[in-house]
Amino acid sequence: MKKILLVTVVALMSSLTVSLALDDIQILPTRKRLDEEKARTSSNTSVQTKEIVYSVKVTSGAFKELQNVTIKYNIFYEAAQLGSTAAPEVKTATGIQKFPSLLTNKPVEFDTTTIQLSAGKLDPGWYFKGGGKSVSKDKVVGLWFKAFDAEGKQIGEYVNPASVTQKRKWKE
Numbered sequence: 001m002k003k004i005l006l007v008t009v010v011a012l013m014s015s016l017t018v019s020l021a022l023d024d025i026q027i028l029p030t031r032k033r034l035d036e037e038k039a040r041t042s043s044n045t046s047v048q049t050k051e052i053v054y055s056v057k058v059t060s061g062a063f064k065e066l067q068n069v070t071i072k073y074n075i076f077y078e079a080a081q082l083g084s085t086a087a088p089e090v091k092t093a094t095g096i097q098k099f100p101s102l103l104t105n106k107p108v109e110f111d112t113t114t115i116q117l118s119a120g121k122l123d124p125g126w127y128f129k130g131g132g133k134s135v136s137k138d139k140v141v142g143l144w145f146k147a148f149d150a151e152g153k154q155i156g157e158y159v160n161p162a163s164v165t166q167k168r169k170w171k172e
Contacts, residue, residue: 024062025102025147025156027071029054031140034114044123045082054112056145058156060102068150071097073112076142076168082120083132090141092171115140142168 034051041047054075060066073095078088097110117138127134142164147156159165 024060025066025069026057026059026061027145027147027156027158028057028059029112029143029145029158029160030057032111041120044126045120046123047082047118047120049116049118051114051116052140053114054143055109056097056112057107057109058099058102058147059107060104062102062104062155065104066102066149066155067100069099069102069155070148071099071110072146072148072172073097074142074144074168074171075112075115075140076144076164077115077117077138077140079138080120080133080136082122082134082136083128083130084136085130085132088136088138090168092168094171144168144170146170 032053032055034053036048036050038046038048056071056073058069058071060069075093077091077093079091080088093113093115095113099108102108117140119137120135122128122134143158143160144164145156145158146154149155
């Protein structure tokens, strides 16, 4: 009888142990435009440049206050070259944000590093000698955020689109 009671108590205590799952942290990025500039780089081309950041809201759904949470992120974007025949180069903006504590259901926010995207266009009637593209446009192709606890264990993740984890490699 004592063994059964002891096993029951141990099982009950282990079920009460709080362990964090990957869905205990919610990460929600929102794109913000900072600045935009239009210019003519030559007599027959125009370029539009804009700076963007992502405002990221982090919310803990854990039952206890989380200490020393680190959010790491990779923002993947294609940088296209006006007049080039090559595929756009995929670049990565990385960053880290640390929070001393996260209270349950009390969101905190931070901004990612600034990314500069440009779009170029050749005037109508003009062509590049080598047959390069007459229009180019940089674009964000993926977001990947990871949340880690004080011991370095991953406790949250946000990926958009889901295929980013198969197509791209995580960079520190």
